[in-house]
Amino acid sequence: MMAGSLNAGQCELLHAVLRHCLDDDDATKGVAGNDKMLEAFFSAKRLEGCSERSISYYGSVLRRFVTKTDKSLRDVSTEDVRGYLIEYGERAGVSRVTVDNVRRVISSLFSWLEAEDYILKSPVRRIKKIKAPQVIKPVISDEEMERMRDGCSEARDLAIIDLLASTGMRVGELVRLDRDD
Numbered sequence: 247m248m249a250g251s252l253n254a255g256q257c258e259l260l261h262a263v264l265r266h267c268l269d270d271d272d273a274t275k276g277v278a279g280n281d282k283m284l285e286a287f288f289s290a291k292r293l294e295g296c297s298e299r300s301i302s303y304y305g306s307v308l309r310r311f312v313t314k315t316d317k318s319l320r321d322v323s324t325e326d327v328r329g330y331l332i333e334y335g336e337r338a339g340v341s342r343v344t345v346d347n348v349r350r351v352i353s354s355l356f357s358w359l360e361a362e363d364y365i366l367k368s369p370v371r372r373i374k375k376i377k378a379p380q381v382i383k384p385v386i387s388d389e390e391m392e393r394m395r396d397g398c399s400e401a402r403d404l405a406i407i408d409l410l411a412s413t414g415m416r417v418g419e420l421v422r423l424d425r426d427d
Contacts, residue, residue, distance in 0.1 A: 261366040280312050307351045324369040342378035
């Protein structure tokens with residue numbers, strides 16, 4: 247309610263003071279409260295319909311982040327997140343796409359914490375998407391397609407090639423198809 251009358255620094259200070267004075271929920275205070283907030287976040291993601299595989303990925307990214315920052319999620323700053331992303335990219339030697347995926351997961355957590363009133367403002371809000379070069383995958387030419395078809399010795403193999411080519415389906419998706427479906 248005071249946001250219109252205070253600048254960003256004053257708002258954050260007021261929020262910290264009020265949280266310190268009025269917050270009775272010891273379960274989410276300090277570094278020990280991080281696990282409680284993370285579990286609530288994962289429960290919300292399950293409710294939204296995220297797969298267990300996605301939640302597991304979120305968990306590994308976020309637990310690594312929480313361990314490295316060694317702060318309560320309520321006290322994490324934009325500089326903490328930026329520093330972590332820079333260090334992660336350099337230390338792990340990963341692509342910019344991977345670093346942006348980590349940024350996106352961290353942003354998801356803090357957006358949820360903000361929406362649930364655990365924090366006043368997400369520290370990731372000011373961190374923009376990390377640009378990465380677009381990789382354009384080569385297209386199979388008509389001649390290459392004919393060579394693959396000619397190489398098929400059985401009707402099943404030809405059907406697989408035609409299905410992949412006509413639908414754009416991934417091989418992994420094809421493998422998981424159920425004949426009854």
